[in-house]
Amino acid sequence: MKALLILGLLLLSATVRGKKFERCELARTLKRLGLGGFKGISLANWVCLIKWESNYNTRVTNYNRGDRSTDYGIFQINSRYWCDDGKTPRAVNGCGISCNVLLQDDITQAVKCAKRVVSDPQGIKAWVAWRNRCQNKNLSQYVRGCGV
Numbered sequence: 001m002k003a004l005l006i007l008g009l010l011l012l013s014a015t016v017r018g019k020k021f022e023r024c025e026l027a028r029t030l031k032r033l034g035l036g037g038f039k040g041i042s043l044a045n046w047v048c049l050i051k052w053e054s055n056y057n058t059r060v061t062n063y064n065r066g067d068r069s070t071d072y073g074i075f076q077i078n079s080r081y082w083c084d085d086g087k088t089p090r091a092v093n094g095c096g097i098s099c100n101v102l103l104q105d106d107i108t109q110a111v112k113c114a115k116r117v118v119s120d121p122q123g124i125k126a127w128v129a130w131r132n133r134c135q136n137k138n139l140s141q142y143v144r145g146c147g148v
Helices: 002-017 023-032 043-054 099-103 108-119 128-133
Strands: 061-064 069-072
Touching: 023 043, 043 128, 069 099, 099 108
Parallel strands: none
Antiparallel strands: 061 069
16 A cells, blocks of 8 residues: 555656756757747747746746746746636736646647747746846857757
8 A cells, every 4th residue: 555655656746747858859849849040039048048947847837926926837937928827816818828738748839828928029038037047148058969
């Protein structure tokens, strides 16, 4: 019985962890999904942004006490403006999707939503981590050796 409980807990934790991309795997995936050069934003900027928002993990969430919103997934897309989690007050849902979609290991929908976010006037500056960690920095290390 104890062994089954431990196995169950291990399976649950594996499910919650989601997919954690390797840096180059992510760069290639983002390129394939059309983010390289989208709105003039280099692939290195996207990989840097994701490194500092979610550490390349698809299942990360972060609750924001101030406005009671939550950031979801590999891009940490916010429920106040971009997705519907059914609990954020006065949510807009600019991407027209459920926030749960942003937690999938297949990041196709997350990329589509990120494209929508950067198409907004604020652009990539919508992400605080990008402003603090990537803006005006040499980002070549984020795609070095990836063949992209």
